[in-house]
Every structure is written in structure tokens, then in C-alpha cells.
Amino acid sequence: MSKPDYPTERLELQALYQISQLIGSALDIKKTLAEVLGILHETLRMERATLVLQEEGGEQLSIAASYGLSKAEERRGIYRPNEGVIGRIFQSGYPFVVPDIHSEPLFLNRTGARANLPKGEISFIGVPVMLPEGPVGVLSVDRLFGPEISFEEDIRFLTVVAMLIAQFLRLHKAVSHRQQxxxxENLLLKKELRNRYNQHNIIGQCKRIQDVYNYIDKVAPSRATALILGESGTGKELVARAIHLASPRANKPFIKINCAALPENLLESELLGHEKGAFTGAAALKKGRFELADGGTIFLDEVGELPLALQAKLLRVLQEQMFERLGGIQTITVNVRVIAATNRSLEACVEQGSFRADLYYRLNVVPVILPPLRERREDIPLLLDHFLKESNRMNQREVHLSSSVLQLLCGYNWPGNVRELQNLIERLVIMADRESIVSRELPSYITAVTETEESAAPFCRIEGAGVGYQALTGGVAEEKGTHKFLKDMEKEEVVAALRRHGWVQARAARELGLTQRQMGYRIKKYDIVLPEFS
Incomplete structure (x- = not known):
């Protein structure tokens, strides 16, 4: 017989290369193993390739993957570790060849896949799948033999394939263990996060915050859309996350997106995703935030900034839980709970025509208004204590606030709310030259408190974190002249910081302990005119 054009050795190398490439990039173990067995058939004409693995507990072996067997035949392929040819190979750890399956009493044909095959034409070869701790399974194939192929060649080749499969199983086991x-760890961290504070990780004891806790407890178990209203920095994202963590969706994704942070032409792609080639630069398919949040919660911050065209699409997602990716025609169905937040008056936006009335009513199912910090002054000491602890821990410091500083901070109006307070405390801890922070280290717009205000404000006590001083919790006097004086001082401080940093808003904001949005708010509030070159 003439020598074949493609020698067996070359075909075996080709098969091993394909198998190694497949295993090296595999994620789905069952699918990958089936494809490996398919390569044995396509490349080397090996029939009914089967991988039998030991089940957890070790009491029996069952078919984990096959090629050429039906699902029903796979389900019948169950063996005891000492049963038949498969059991002998597994227990001994050595290959086994059945030259004629019809004349071997140990060959059980448990699957029934070979019942109607002609006698004397089918041989069976099996090799153990070994790990350092012992055998874990058996790889077997049927073979139609010709004079140019020997049992030894096939056993050698299948042993190498079994080694590759064993390494793949070992890697998969390690990855699965790591994932578990x-x-x-993730569940423990979430539990710790939920238990860190008694009330949804939100710090506060005043009546307004107690109402927020009650709102979260009532809204969280439902599927209703929630609308969180409040000034910038009041903790809208914190409340949204608390609703998610207290809901049945707590172990599913919590996806957030700031609708004001992205340009209009990218916002739809971020929310709904896009298909490959949907627009210039769309080099690959991208899932949107709604798709990523499937089964969980999506938090739409600054929802009042959504353009009108996108509002209509958002309304459809809210009502039908369906959408199409940008540039796509396939309708995607999701199960997502929507929580929206804004610091704008959506009612006023509806009247102005910049926000759809039907979307507003769809979002405004269970609204809650978060109070600004100036309306919950009794919580300021608790917040100061908390953020001082956190900043000391993160920066490995042991800084505390002097009594005069506590009085000034408790009397300040906090236009940037809790976020401004947090940023200021972190800045003070980082920049502190001594253990006690004194009033001269505060920004001038905070220290501009008159003696009249100091004497009029009531006192309270701050506990914990080495604070333990008396501090003012009353409001800043609302006398017209004093209020104007404070505004002038704050404006001067903002202008001075901008000048020091060449009118670069981001740098000036960092110096004052503000976010860029808060800086922009103050520039607009005080009508500060920026130079043309800025």
C-alpha cells in the first residue's frame, strides 16, 4: 500500500497543536472538552471519542464529554470504578486495548452506541487521565484499523492528549476554587458593609435622616423605580446603593452612570451599547449599562441632564424592559431596577420643555428628598467624627480637631454638603503639621464667623475618635448683613484660589477641598468672570 500524502505523525502534531490552542483560551470546560474530542475525529478519524471522569465523591464514573454519541447515550455511560474496561483502566492507571469489541467480555457497551456496528471492524483504545494525586478519568476512542496504523502509535498519541486534558482540568479546578x-470574600465584604453601620451605611440620627431610613426599608423590597432628589453632595448615590443592598437584587450588579458626565453623542452608546461598526470608532460590539445591570440595579445620576431624544428611549426601557443596541436590530430584554437621582427640579424642567412629562411621572413613583447638611446640623458632629477617623486611618495619622475648629465647622453652612465636609477633613488631615488642627488652618470663608454668631449658637458634645470637645450645632445667624459678609468672604476665597492657580478651576478646587462641580457652582453663584485665556 502506498504511503499516504500526509504521514500520521504530521496529522498527530496538527491535532495536538489545535488542542493546545483550544485549551489555552478556553473558559467553558464542557464545550472545550467536546471540541477537543471533535478534533480527534476530524483530524485522525477516531470514532466515538469519550471522556469519562470521576464524579465528586468518587463512587462512580460518568461521561463528561463525547463526540459521536447522542445525549441519551451519554446519560447511559455510567460505571463503577471497578467495572468493565473503563473501570480497569481507571483503577490500574494503564492503557487498555480491545482489538475486537464484540469478543471482549469486559467491554460493556454501556452507552449502546455500538449495538448495530459490523463485527470484527471496531477496536477500542482507552488511556487514563492522570493528575499527581492519581487517576481522575479515562479517555477512550473507537478505531477502524488499517495496516499502516499500530495500537502503540495511538496509545502514545492519546496519552499525550490525556496529559493535556489533565492539565486543563487541573487549571479549571484551580480557577473554580479561586472564583469560589x-x-x-465578596459576600463577606458586602455583609460587613451592610453591618458596618446600623442604618444602611448612612451616618445620621436626625428626624430627616430617620425618614430616609424608613423610605429605604419600604422601597427596597419592591421593584418600583425610585427617584432621589437633593442638592449636590447630599449622598444620593449612597442612598441608591443602600436601596440596592437592602433589596432582593443585592447579589446582582449595581451599575451607575452619571448622565451629565458624558457628551450627548456617547451617552446612548453607554446606556444601551452599540454594535460593531455602528459609528466611526466602534471597532467591536459593546454592551451598554442596562445590559450589564441585567438582574440588578442601574443608578442614573443627574437624570435631569438627559437629552430629549434619549429620554424617549429610556422611557421604553422603563416600561417594556426592552431596547436595541445602537446600530443593531436585535431586541434585548433585561430585568433591571432603575434608581434615578437629580439635583434639579424635574417639575420645572417639564414646564420648560426640557424634560418629558411621561418620563417624569414614570420616574417619580416613590420619590425621596435628601436634606442638605445645613438642615441636619445635629448630624455634623457624627460626620466629622466619622471622616476624621477614616482620614486618619487612610493617611496613618492621629490628628484631632481643636474645640474652636469644631465650633466653626458645626456653624458653617456647608453649601457643598457632606461631600464638601469629607473633602475638607481629608485636606486638613493631610496638610496638618501637628496633632491638633487649629482654626487658622481652616479656609477663611469658614473662619469668618462673628462673635454674635458664636455666642448665640447652642452647644452639643461630639464623642469618639479622640474628638470629645464641645462644638456648635446651631445655624449661622441669618441676619442680612452677616449673611452678605460671609458670601463676600467665600467669593474672595474662591477668586484668590483661582488667581493663585492661573485660573485653572481643577487646581483651585483641589486647594479648597472642593470638586470641580462645586467649584463651577460657586463661579456661577457669585458671577465670577473668568479671563478670556482661561
Whole structure:
């Protein structure tokens, strides 16, 4: 017989290369193993390739993957570790060849896949799948033999394939174990996060905040859309996350997007995703935030900034839980709970025509208004204590606030709310030259408190974190002249910081402990005119 054009050795190398490439990039173990067995058939004409693995507990072996067997035949392929040819190979750890399956009493044909095959033409070869701790399974194939192929060649080749499969199983086991550890760590961290504070990780004891806690407890178990209203920095995202963590969706994704942070031409792609080639630069398919949040919660911050065209599409997602990616025709169905937030008056936006009335009513199912910090002054000491602890821990410091500083901070109006307070405390801890922070280290717009205001404000006590001083919790006097004086001082401080940093808003904001949005708010509030070159 003439020598074939493609020698067996070359075909075996080709098959091994394909198998190694497949295993090296595999994620789905069952699918990958089936494809590996398919390569044995396509490249080397090996029939009914089967991988039998030991089940958890070790009491029996069952078919984990096959090629050429039906699902029903796979389900019948169950063996005891000492049963038949498969059991002998597994227990001994050595290959086994059945030259004629019809004349071997140990060959059980448990699957029934070979019942109607002609006698004397089918041989069976099986090799163990070994790990350092012992055998974990058996790889077997049927073979139609010709004079140019020997049992030894096939056993050698299948042993190499079994080694590759064993390494793949070992890697998959390690990855699965690591994933399980990460899942357990994630659950523990979420539990710790939920238990860190008694009330949804939100710090505060005043009546207004107690109402927020009650709102979260009532809204969280439902599927209703929630609308959180409040000034910038009042903790709208914190409340949204608390609703998610207290809901049945707590173990599913919490996806957030700031609708004001992205240009209009990118916002739709971020929310709904896009298909490859949908627009210039769309080099690959991208899932949107709604798709990523499937089963969980999506938080739409600054929802009042959504353009009108996108509002209509958002309304459809809210009502039908369906959408199409940008540039796509396939309708995608999701199960997503929507929580929206804004610091704007959506009612006023509806009247002005910049926000759809039907979307407003769809979002405004269970609204809650978060109070600004100036309306919950009794919580300021608790917040100061908390953020001082956090900043000391993160920066490895042991800084505390002097009594005069506590009085000034409790009397300040906090236009930037909790976020401004947090940023200021972090700045003070980082920049502190001594253990006690004194009033001269505060920004001038905070220290501009008159003696009349100091004497008129009531006192309270701050506990914990080495604070333990008396501090003012009363409001700043609302006398017209004093209020104007404070505004002038704050404006002067903002202008001075801008000048020091060449009118670069981001740098000036960092110096004052503000966010860029808060800086922009103050520039607009005080009608500060920026130079043309800025």
C-alpha cells in the first residue's frame, strides 16, 4: 500500500497543536472538552471519542464529554470504578486495548452506541487521565484499523492528549476554587458593609435622616423605580446603593452612570451599547449599562441632564424592559431596577420643555428628598467624627480637631454638603503639621464667623475618635448683613484660589477641598468672570 500524502505523525502534531490552542483560551470546560474530542475525529478519524471522569465523591464514573454519541447515550455511560474496561483502566492507571469489541467480555457497551456496528471492524483504545494525586478519568476512542496504523502509535498519541486534558482540568479546578473564594470574600465584604453601620451605611440620627431610613426599608423590597432628589453632595448615590443592598437584587450588579458626565453623542452608546461598526470608532460590539445591570440595579445620576431624544428611549426601557443596541436590530430584554437621582427640579424642567412629562411621572413613583447638611446640623458632629477617623486611618495619622475648629465647622453652612465636609477633613488631615488642627488652618470663608454668631449658637458634645470637645450645632445667624459678609468672604476665597492657580478651576478646587462641580457652582453663584485665556 502506498504511503499516504500526509504521514500520521504530521496529522498527530496538527491535532495536538489545535488542542493546545483550544485549551489555552478556553473558559467553558464542557464545550472545550467536546471540541477537543471533535478534533480527534476530524483530524485522525477516531470514532466515538469519550471522556469519562470521576464524579465528586468518587463512587462512580460518568461521561463528561463525547463526540459521536447522542445525549441519551451519554446519560447511559455510567460505571463503577471497578467495572468493565473503563473501570480497569481507571483503577490500574494503564492503557487498555480491545482489538475486537464484540469478543471482549469486559467491554460493556454501556452507552449502546455500538449495538448495530459490523463485527470484527471496531477496536477500542482507552488511556487514563492522570493528575499527581492519581487517576481522575479515562479517555477512550473507537478505531477502524488499517495496516499502516499500530495500537502503540495511538496509545502514545492519546496519552499525550490525556496529559493535556489533565492539565486543563487541573487549571479549571484551580480557577473554580479561586472564583469560589472571591465569591465568598465578596459576600463577606458586602455583609460587613451592610453591618458596618446600623442604618444602611448612612451616618445620621436626625428626624430627616430617620425618614430616609424608613423610605429605604419600604422601597427596597419592591421593584418600583425610585427617584432621589437633593442638592449636590447630599449622598444620593449612597442612598441608591443602600436601596440596592437592602433589596432582593443585592447579589446582582449595581451599575451607575452619571448622565451629565458624558457628551450627548456617547451617552446612548453607554446606556444601551452599540454594535460593531455602528459609528466611526466602534471597532467591536459593546454592551451598554442596562445590559450589564441585567438582574440588578442601574443608578442614573443627574437624570435631569438627559437629552430629549434619549429620554424617549429610556422611557421604553422603563416600561417594556426592552431596547436595541445602537446600530443593531436585535431586541434585548433585561430585568433591571432603575434608581434615578437629580439635583434639579424635574417639575420645572417639564414646564420648560426640557424634560418629558411621561418620563417624569414614570420616574417619580416613590420619590425621596435628601436634606442638605445645613438642615441636619445635629448630624455634623457624627460626620466629622466619622471622616476624621477614616482620614486618619487612610493617611496613618492621629490628628484631632481643636474645640474652636469644631465650633466653626458645626456653624458653617456647608453649601457643598457632606461631600464638601469629607473633602475638607481629608485636606486638613493631610496638610496638618501637628496633632491638633487649629482654626487658622481652616479656609477663611469658614473662619469668618462673628462673635454674635458664636455666642448665640447652642452647644452639643461630639464623642469618639479622640474628638470629645464641645462644638456648635446651631445655624449661622441669618441676619442680612452677616449673611452678605460671609458670601463676600467665600467669593474672595474662591477668586484668590483661582488667581493663585492661573485660573485653572481643577487646581483651585483641589486647594479648597472642593470638586470641580462645586467649584463651577460657586463661579456661577457669585458671577465670577473668568479671563478670556482661561
Amino acid at each position: 473564594v472571591l465569591v465568598e
